[in-house]
Amino acid sequence: MSIYLVRMAIVTCEIVLLPLLLIGILRATRSRLQKRKGPRIFQPFYDFMRLTRKSAVVSEETGPLFRGAPAASLAALLILALVTPWSGLAAPISGDLVLFVFLLAAARMASGLAALDTGTAFGGLGASRESALSILVEPTLVLALAAGAIYEGNLTLNALCQPANGRGGSAYVMPLAAAAIWLAAAVETSRMPVEDPTTHLELTMIHEAQMLEYSGPRLALVEYQSALKLTVLYGLISQFILNEMAIKSSIARVSGTFGLTIAMVVAAAVMDVFLVRLHWRKLPDLLTFGLAFSLVACLLAALRG
Amino acid sequence: MxxxxxxxxxxxxxxxxxxxxxxxxxxxxxxxxxxxxxxxxxxxxxxxxxxxxxxxxxxxxxxxxxxxxxxxxxxxxxxxxxxxxxxxxxxxxxxxxxxxxxxxxxxxxxxxxxxxxxxxxxxxxxxxxxxxxxxxxxxxxxxxxxxxxxxxxxxxxxxxxxxxxxxxxxxxxxxxxxxxxxxxxxxxxxxxxSWQFASWHLSGTxxxxxxxxxxxxxxxxxxxxxxxxxxxxxxxxxxxxxxxxxxxxxxxxxxxxxxxxxxxxxxxxxxxxxxxxxxxxxxxxxxxxxxxxxxxxxxxxxxxxxxxxxxxxxxxxxxxxxxxxxxxxxxxxxxxxxxxxxxxxxxxxxxxxxxxxxxxxxxxxxxxxxxxxxxxxxxxxxxxxxxxxxxxxxxxxxxxxxxxxxxxxxxxxxxxxxxxxxxxxxxxxxxxxxxxxxxxxxxxxxxxxxxxxxxxxxxxxxxxxxxxxxxxxxxxxxxxxxxxxxxxxxxxxxxxxxxxxxxxxxxxxxxxxxxxxELVLLMVTTTGLLLAWLQRRDHNQADSRVPAWDCGAGGLSVRMQATAESFAQPIARMFGSIYRYAIDVQFDGTSPRLFPEQITVETHSEATLESRVYEPLVRTIGRLGELISRLQTGSIHIYLLTMFATLLLLLGIAGRYR
Structure with a gap:
């Protein structure tokens, strides 16, 4: 019981602190790479607090759904963070990949409907593009997680951070699944080359266009939510890599996850600086790679059996 | 029983x-x-x-x-x-x-x-x-x-x-x-x-x-x-x-x-x-x-x-x-x-x-x-x-x-x-x-x-x-x-x-x-707490209600919203070959490329199964039906002849498989 409480406490602390910290690291790295001084690492925390204190400017056209959606989608993601072993420790509540995928879908539906509620061209455009990409992202995630589940021979997500066989050298199942999730995460967290998080040119937006009308406390929730999504997905990718390396002890896993996550965040910053954004109609081609990776991972996992 | x-x-x-x-x-x-x-x-x-x-x-x-x-x-x-x-x-x-x-x-x-x-x-x-x-x-x-x-x-x-x-x-x-x-x-x-479902047990080929x-x-x-x-x-x-x-x-x-x-x-x-x-x-x-x-x-x-x-x-x-x-x-x-x-x-x-x-x-x-x-x-x-x-x-x-x-x-x-x-x-x-x-x-x-x-x-x-x-x-x-x-x-x-x-x-x-x-409890508490927090914020500080962001162009019209048609368009393009999806865009005006005065967009899609398979099938059946209806001349002699021919045919078949 006490171990459970300690685990719960660590995960909760990470949920509260890590997402915004990672965003801070990402922004700081990016500005260093661009030879700018840039904001402090803790700037996102100050931004968050400032936004929660501000009063909101809301469109006249919006209704209760628009006002409630940030709470609903953040709740879905908080549950996601509590059922997924993204921190390297077993999740406090045992979930499985179906729950994982549909919680992400719930958050997506809430933000899509809220975007349509604004009655503007941008909201509809963002919701439409995000849904179009989701039809490739969702199978990728399901198949990659299924490959992991089959490899470990257990359907719960927690099996991912407690490698039962610990064989290591998984014949490419784990690296391929990790790569697939990483590509899917680029869409889910709107990073390059899918979407340019620094621009505010509306026509190039996908995810950003959906949250254009938010301000004040609701904007704070929405931004924290996308940071949390990034943290959970990168943490999940780390579990696949750590399983490949057959690392078992909890302390090694937690610190390994932390290191890998920061490495991925730095990589994202590098890509932000050096890559160009793809034309959005080319994106399905890129995502097909992710789907192909996860399919091959599944094939290998199934053959290995 | x-x-x-x-x-x-x-x-x-x-x-x-x-x-x-x-x-x-x-x-x-x-x-x-x-x-x-x-x-x-x-x-x-x-x-x-x-x-x-x-x-x-x-x-x-x-x-x-x-x-x-x-x-x-x-x-x-x-x-x-x-x-x-x-x-x-x-x-x-x-x-x-x-x-x-x-x-x-x-x-x-x-x-x-x-x-x-x-x-x-x-x-x-x-x-x-x-x-x-x-x-x-x-x-x-x-x-x-x-x-x-x-x-x-x-x-x-x-x-x-x-x-x-x-x-x-x-x-x-x-x-x-x-x-x-x-x-x-x-x-x-x-x-x-047997007609009873309970006594039906078939397996194999x-x-x-x-x-x-x-x-x-x-x-x-x-x-x-x-x-x-x-x-x-x-x-x-x-x-x-x-x-x-x-x-x-x-x-x-x-x-x-x-x-x-x-x-x-x-x-x-x-x-x-x-x-x-x-x-x-x-x-x-x-x-x-x-x-x-x-x-x-x-x-x-x-x-x-x-x-x-x-x-x-x-x-x-x-x-x-x-x-x-x-x-x-x-x-x-x-x-x-x-x-x-x-x-x-x-x-x-x-x-x-x-x-x-x-x-x-x-x-x-x-x-x-x-x-x-x-x-x-x-x-x-x-x-x-x-x-x-x-x-x-x-x-x-x-x-x-x-x-x-x-x-x-x-x-x-x-x-x-x-x-x-x-x-x-x-x-x-x-x-x-x-x-x-x-x-x-x-x-x-x-x-x-x-x-x-x-x-x-x-x-x-x-x-x-x-x-x-x-x-x-x-x-x-x-x-x-x-x-x-x-x-x-x-x-x-x-x-x-x-x-x-x-x-x-x-x-x-x-x-x-x-x-x-646990999941339900968690869902109810997190959503409830977040909503309550937002509610309190709203109560303390009234929102300012303004028109939606229109890029400063002025006047968002109702028709600028995403429609059912435009919302589905990205996916319709992806699966265009199944739908036979096509978009026609026409620019009109004195200099249509630079200063279009009127833009017309038309989308086409086709339910292939209906148009390629069922319609020809129904048409063929209709045509066959018309052929048969030629027998209905209204003349009693032809009907008698048809009945006689059918009778002979049936007798022939019955004799064959007796």
């Missing part, structure tokens, strides 16, 4: 529905709404009672002598499977009847309510008969009664031309379906010499022929690809509660028969049938959801999405059969439970969606979703119900749809992990990817449907004058959405009860492995 006396709830149900059928014939037109609706509801309650008591005490009941059908007596089997479908029927009927009385008053065509109630009661009795019948003859009689009554209901607004042609397409589909089903029954009878015939006949009724054409024709034509019942329950009777013959009573053991069902289901789900995405007519859209859901349930049935063929009874049970949950959850949320489509159609007088918009503010309760149903449709937790999808995914994963054959493991994984693709597409259709109709700004005068529907209509939808939540939350208990009903409670641990209670 066989009991002669029908039980009390059965009698009450039948009496109530008989009353609803007869009563309107003795009343003035304006008194033909309330009382029959009440009687149908009372009958539904008693039907639910019957289902519950059946679940605990299965029985076979035969009707007394006058009802003997020359070869066998009319007998009915009440067991857990019938009970499950009876319960589904009872809840859907209750809510639809609650909705019906004020909805039918709103209809501008003012249909004849005597015919309506009589056919509705007939349909309900016939569906109960199909679900419970214990021999082939009883089944076929009920099956036919069901077809006739539902066709009568489709014809309710028969003054409209579109309704008449839709009704004809539907009748045609039911005829072909019955042809195949009857053929299969005759074939099985020829082998087993001998089962293949009848099994394929039966599958084809049943999936026509269920609306699987490529026989789904009657659904998008019949559903928009019928009144909303009828569509709700047809899509929610009647289509499921075919799925019931599949489960009964191929899984539960093990009448037919056939690998071919399993793979056929699997293949049909996979194509159906994808095809249905793809065409849902392009529809602009409210009910046509829902009809296509019914096709998708039927496909998913068919996949579950086919996969369950495959699992038991390959010796994995646990996965087979999980998948069968998924199929049964699919039946119930689809009946619940699709009925809500059809009822709310009816409410929107009648209060806004418009069924083109591109001319609606912003109805959420004018009909808040209808919107809330639709939102719950849509979330269940997208299988979001904690609604009933999630339970279905969870068990389906779980079952395929079990096969993917435990199956001995690597090709089966791989197949299950591919199916998993395919199902999640369909799921993501279904969510897109849901966001499109809900968002374009209920959110944003009104796109037409019609949408501006929409208003909330009456209390009883809201109550009808509310009952079902409440049940959607209850079934979703109670999934662990319901699966346990079902496993007990199946007599499989000994088989391994519970089907449901998610910690539902």
């Amino acid at each position: 066989a009991q002669l006396s029908p039980s009390l709830p059965v009698v009450i149900t039948l009496v109530c529905w008989l009353f609803a059928a007869i009563y309107p014939f003795f009343r003035e037109p304006r008194d033909r709404y309330q009382a029959p609706a009440g009687a149908v509801m009372l009958g539904a309650v008693s039907c639910l009672w019957c289902a519950v008591s059946t679940f605990n005490h299965p029985a076979v009941r035969s009707l007394p002598l006058p009802f003997c059908l020359t070869v066998v007596s009319a007998s009915f089997r009440f067991d857990w499977l019938s009970a499950w479908f009876l319960a589904t029927l009872a809840v859907c009927t209750f809510a639809s009847a609650l909705f019906t009385s004020s909805y039918m008053r709103l209809l501008k065509t003012a249909p004849d309510m005597r015919l309506f109630w009589a056919s509705l009661a007939g349909l309900l009795v016939a569906m109960c008969g199909v679900i419970t019948s214990d021999n082939a003859i009883t089944f076929l009689i009920c099956w036919e009664l069901m077809a006739v009554c539902s066709a009568m209901l489709v014809f309710t607004n028969h003054r409209e031309r579109a309704t008449r042609s839709a009704g004809l397409i539907y009748i045609g589909a039911t005829r072909i379906s019955t042809l195949f089903v009857a053929g299969a029954f005759l074939w099985i009878h020829a082998i087993t010499h 001998i089962a293949t022929g009848p099994a394929v015939l039966l599958v084809v006949g049943l999936v026509i009724k269920a609306g699987c690809w490529p026989f789904h054409l009657w659904l998008p024709a019949a559903h928009p034509a019928a009144p909303a509660p009828v569509s709700a019942l047809m899509s929610g329950v009647m289509v499921k009777t075919a799925l019931y028969a599949l489960i009964r013959f191929f899984i539960v009573s093990s009448a037919l053991h056939s690998a071919v049938a399993a793979f056929l069902l699997l293949a049909l289901g996979v194509v159906t789900a994808f095809w249905g959801v793809l065409f849902t995405l392009l529809q602009r007519d409210l009910k046509r859209l829902l009809a296509y999405s019914t096709v998708e859901n039927v496909g998913i349930i068919t996949v579950a049935i086919g996969l369950s059969m495959t699992a038991s063929l390959f010796g994995d009874p646990y996965a087979a049970m999980v998948l069968l439970t998924a199929a049964l949950f699919g039946v119930l959850s689809h009946a619940l949320f699709k009925s809500v969606l059809f009822l709310s489509a009816g409410a929107v159609d009648e209060t806004a007088d418009c069924h083109d979703i591109d001319r609606l918009g912003g109805l959420g503010r004018r009909m808040p309760r209808t919107f809330l119900n639709t939102l719950v149903a849509a979330a269940s449709f997208c299988s979001l937790p904690p609604f009933a749809g999630f339970a279905t999808e969870w068990m389906l995914f779980h079952g395929s994963l079990l096969i993917a992990i435990h199956a001995v054959q690597p090709e089966l493991r791989m197949g299950a994984l591919l199916l998993l990817g395919w199902l999640s693709l369909v799921g993501a597409l279904a969510m897109t259709t849901c966001i499109r449907f809900t968002g374009v109709i209920f959110l944003g700004r009104a796109r037409s005068r019609a949408a501006e004058k929409a208003h909330e529907c009456t209390r009883s209509m809201q109550a009808g939808m509310g009952t079902l959405s409440l049940l959607t939540v209850v079934v979703g939350l109670g999934a662990p208990q319901i699966t346990t009860i079902l496993a007990r009903g199946m007599g499989r409670s000994s088989l391994l641990p519970a089907v449901w492995t998610l910690p539902t209670a």
Whole structure:
């Protein structure tokens, strides 16, 4: 019981602190790479607090759904963070990949409907593009997680951070699944080359266009939510890599996850600086790679059996 | 085992529905709404009672002598499977009847309510008969009664031309379906010499022929690809509660028969049938959801999405059969439970969606979703119900749809992990990817449907004058959405009860492995806390209300919102070759490239199956019919000659095969 409480406490602390910290690291790295001084690492925390204190400017056209959606989608993601072993420790509540995928879908539906509620061209455009990409992202995630589940021979997500066989050298199942999730995460967290998080040119937006009308406390929730999504997905990718390396002890896993996550965040910053954004109609081609990776991972996992 | 006396709830149900059928014939037109609706509801309650008591005490009941059908007596089997479908029927009927009385008053065509109630009661009795019948003859009689009554209901607004042609397409589909089903029954009878379902046990190659015939006949009724054409024709034509019942329950009777013959009573053991069902289901789900995405007519859209859901349930049935063929009874049970949950959850949320489509159609007088918009503010309760149903449709937790999808995914994963054959493991994984693709597409259709109709700004005068529907209509939808939540939350208990009903409670641990209670508690607290925090913020600091961001260009017009057409466009482009999708953009003006004065955009898409396969087929049949009609010269001599020739031909054939 006490171990459970300690685990719960660590995960909760990470949920509260890590997402915004990672965003801070990402922004700081990016500005260093661009030879700018840039904001402090803790700037996102100050931004968050400032936004929660501000009063909101809301469109006249919006209704209760628009006002409630940030709470609903953040709740879905908080549950996601509590059922997924993204921190390297077993999740406090045992979930499985179906729950994982549909919680992400719930958050997506809430933000899509809220975007349509604004009655503007941008909201509809963002919701439409995000849904179009989701039809490739969702199978990728399901198949990659299924490959992991089959490899470990257990359907719960927690099996991912407690490698039962610990064989290591998984014949490419784990690296391929990790790569697939990483590509899917680029869409889910709107990073390059899918979407340019620094621009505010509306026509190039996908995810950003959906949250254009938010301000004040609701904007704070929405931004924290996308940071949390990034943290959970990168943490999940780390579990696949750590399983490949057959690392078992909890302390090694937690610190390994932390290191890998920061490495991925730095990589994202590098890509932000050096890559160009793809034309959005080319994106399905890129995502097909992710789907192909996860399919091959599944094939290998199934053959290995 | 066989009991002669029908039980009390059965009698009450039948009496109530008989009353609803007869009563309107003795009343003035304006008194033909309330009382029959009440009687149908009372009958539904008693039907639910019957289902519950059946679940605990299965029985076979035969009707007394006058009802003997020359070869066998009319007998009915009440067991857990019938009970499950009876319960589904009872809840859907209750809510639809609650909705019906004020909805039918709103209809501008003012249909004849005597015919309506009589056919509705007939349909309900016939569906109960199909679900419970214990021999082939009883089944076929009920099956036919069901077809006739539902066709009568489709014809309710028969003054409209579109309704008449839709009704004809539907009748045609039911005829072909019955042809195949009857053929299969005759074939099985020829082998087993029995009409009783209980004595049918065929396996091996001998089962293949009848099994394929039966599958084809049943999936026509269920609306699987490529026989789904009657659904998008019949559903928009019928009144909303009828569509709700047809899509929610009647289509499921075919799925019931599949489960009964191929899984539960093990009448037919056939690998071919399993793979056929699997293949049909996979194509159906994808095809249905793809065409849902392009529809602009409210009910046509829902009809296509019914096709998708039927496909998913068919996949579950086919996969369950495959699992038991390959010796994995646990996965087979999980998948069968998924199929049964699919039946119930689809009946619940699709009925809500059809009822709310009816409410929107009648209060806004418009069924083109591109001319609606912003109805959420004018009909808040209808919107809330639709939102719950849509979330269940997208299988979001904690609604009933999630339970279905969870068990389906779980079952395929079990096969993917435990199956001995690597090709089966791989197949299950591919199916998993395919199902999640369909799921993501279904969510897109849901966001499109809900968002374009209920959110944003009104796109037409019609949408501006929409208003909330009456209390009883809201109550009808509310009952079902409440049940959607209850079934979703109670999934662990319901699966346990079902496993007990199946007599499989000994088989391994519970089907449901998610910690539902914790998850629900967590969901309620996090959402509640966040909402409360936002509420307090709003209370302390009033928002400033401004026009939406328009890039400083000034004046966002209503037409700049995403429409149903534009929302679906990215996906329509991706699958352009299936839709034959094309966009024509034309610029007009003195210098069209630089300073266009007018831009016209037109999209084209085509339902390939209809235009490439069915239309030529129907045309050919029509032409053949014309050829035959040349014989009808009106001259008695020619007729006598034809009869003489036919007689000779028949005698020749009879002599040959004596």
